[in-house]
Structures are given as structure tokens and as C-alpha cells.
Amino acid sequence: MAYCETKLAIFVFSSSTRQWRAAASKGWSDLVLSGSESAMMPQVHPLFxxxxxxxxxxxxxxxxxxxxxxxxxxxxxxxxxxxxxxxxxxxxxxxxxxxxxxxxxxxxxxxxxxxxxxxxxxxxxxxxxxxxxxxxxxxxxxxxxxxxxxxxxxxxxxxxxxxxxxxxxxxxxxxxxxxxxxxxxxxxxxxxxxxxxxxxxxxxxxxxxxxxxxxxx
The missing domain is CATH 2.40.128 (Lipocalin)
Structure with missing residues (x-):
């Protein structure tokens, strides 16, 4: 899981190819967050x-x-x-x-x-x-x-x-x-x-x- 500037992204590791691939993503604006809240997300620690x-x-x-x-x-x-x-x-x-x-x-x-x-x-x-x-x-x-x-x-x-x-x-x-x-x-x-x-x-x-x-x- 990665907290990117504009979205939340999910990556999956393949044991056969031993590589990571992007599996899913969701934009911060799609999460019913306001513009200011979306801008805050990259700075918010995942633990919070x-x-x-x-x-x-x-x-x-x-x-x-x-x-x-x-x-x-x-x-x-x-x-x-x-x-x-x-x-x-x-x-x-x-x-x-x-x-x-x-x-x-x-x-x-x-x-x-x-x-x-x-x-x-x-x-x-x-x-x-x-x-x-x-x-x-x-x-x-x-x-x-x-x-x-x-x-x-x-x-x-x-x-x-x-x-x-x-x-x-x-x-x-x-x-x-x-x-x-x-x-x-x-x-x-x-x-x-x-x-x-x-x-x-x-x-x-x-x-x-x-x-x-x-x-x-």
C-alpha cells in the first residue's frame, strides 16, 4: 500500500515472477474528501x-x-x-x-x-x-x-x-x-x-x- 500525492495505490508481489505490480488505486478526491483534505493526505502518517x-x-x-x-x-x-x-x-x-x-x-x-x-x-x-x-x-x-x-x-x-x-x-x-x-x-x-x-x-x-x-x- 502506498500513499501517493493524488491517490491510494495497492501493489501485489508475485512469487512466480518475483516482481511487484499495481493492483488497484483510488484517488483522494473519490473518497469524499475536500480539496484541502486531499492535499493533506501525502503528509499524513499512515498510522493515523x-x-x-x-x-x-x-x-x-x-x-x-x-x-x-x-x-x-x-x-x-x-x-x-x-x-x-x-x-x-x-x-x-x-x-x-x-x-x-x-x-x-x-x-x-x-x-x-x-x-x-x-x-x-x-x-x-x-x-x-x-x-x-x-x-x-x-x-x-x-x-x-x-x-x-x-x-x-x-x-x-x-x-x-x-x-x-x-x-x-x-x-x-x-x-x-x-x-x-x-x-x-x-x-x-x-x-x-x-x-x-x-x-x-x-x-x-x-x-x-x-x-x-x-x-x-
Whole structure:
């Protein structure tokens, strides 16, 4: 994936020819971005444009520009399209697209001004471009903190919690949410200020690797 001056371009590497080829592209002006926003895109770091993956499709959200659209890339057809998320004001703290089961998309996000109410919504219809959404549940989180969605992978969502007011030595806490049970569990905490944009999740360790990891604890 390359962020060019006028477009987003996708390249595919061929293992047979051992060469890269252009597979798809989409102009910034086609993404419902204004002229000034399109001009900003080459300078925007890719980490600030969150991407998601579900059912063979990548999705990019534009909460950076407060846009209520998602850019979707179908990796099977190598085609771009625009997806409209559930209605409402989704917070800049981010949202995540997950596989809700039976071929349906699910979405977690902070709805409105409150960053302590996490909403889970899923698509009524199957397919990568849903047209009808149903709000399943709102998870009320502890007040007095700021929450941010870091990533989603497999059946888990990763959140980070920071104090709502400034502290000299704040505690940064990581939580996981099971997409199927919607259970919240704290997995890590530390007083060090980690690079949040560089935090990632990894699941499904091979048995031998997980055994080695356990022995090192």
C-alpha cells in the first residue's frame, strides 16, 4: 500500500515472477474528501489512518477528518468501494471492525462525546458492504479515564485506558474484550508511556512458541 500525492495505490508481489505490480488505486478526491483534505493526505502518517480487516476485506476509517465513510478494499477482486458505517457521531478515539459471525460485520466504537461508553453494533445483512445495522449493546466503562481503541484481531479487541486528568506518573492499562462474550479483561498495565500508535496485538501463538514464551516469564 502506498500513499501517493493524488491517490491510494495497492501493489501485489508475485512469487512466480518475483516482481511487484499495481493492483488497484483510488484517488483522494473519490473518497469524499475536500480539496484541502486531499492535499493533506501525502503528509499524513499512515498510522493515523486506521485500517481494519474482516472477511477478506480491508477497511480504512477517516475519523481523522470526521468523515462518516469507510474505504473498503476487496482483496479477492482487488476493487475499492465506499461503505457507510452505522449512523451517529463516532468519537475520534476510534472504532474497530470485527467478524461478528455468519458472514456479518461487527463494529465497536465510542458513540458521541462520552469516551466511557463503548457501543457494539452488527450488520443485519451478510456481506462486506452492509446496509442495515443493529445496536447490540453499550458497555459502560469506569468513569474518570480516557479509553482508546488500539486494535482488533481475531475475536479480541484491545483498549488502552489512561487517567482523565494529568498525573506525574500515570498508569497505562490495557484491556481486551472478547467479541463473542463481550467480556472485558485487563491484560497489562505499566507506568511507562508506550508509543500507543505502535502498539499491536498478536494471537494464536504456535504451541512451541507459546511454551518458550511461558518459560521466559
Amino acid at each position: 489512518i486506521r485500517h481494519h480487516y474482516a472477511y477478506g476485506c480491508f477497511y480504512w476509517d477517516w475519523t481523522l477528518f470526521r468523515r462518516k465513510t469507510l474505504l473498503m478494499l476487496d482483496t479477492r477482486r482487488m476493487e475499492f468501494s465506499i461503505v457507510v458505517p452505522p449512523p451517529g457521531e463516532w468519537g475520534k478515539e476510534g472504532f474497530a471492525i470485527v467478524e461478528a459471525g455468519e458472514g456479518r460485520l461487527g463494529m465497536f466504537g465510542f458513540h458521541g462525546e462520552s469516551a466511557s461508553d463503548l457501543t457494539y453494533t452488527f450488520a443485519r445483512n451478510k456481506g462486506e458492504n452492509p446496509s442495515q445495522w443493529h445496536m447490540e449493546k453499550t458497555i459502560s466503562l469506569d468513569s474518570g479515564y480516557r479509553y482508546y481503541i488500539i486494535a482488533a484481531t481475531g475475536r479480541y479487541l484491545l483498549l488502552i485506558r489512561t487517567p482523565d486528568i494529568s498525573h506525574e506518573n500515570p498508569l497505562f492499562e490495557y484491556f481486551s474484550i472478547d467479541v463473542k462474550t463481550l467480556q472485558l479483561q485487563r491484560v497489562y498495565s505499566d507506568h511507562s508511556r508506550l508509543n500507543l500508535s505502535g502498539t499491536h496485538t498478536y494471537t494464536n501463538f504456535p504451541p512451541s512458541l507459546w511454551s518458550s514464551h511461558t518459560n521466559m516469564q
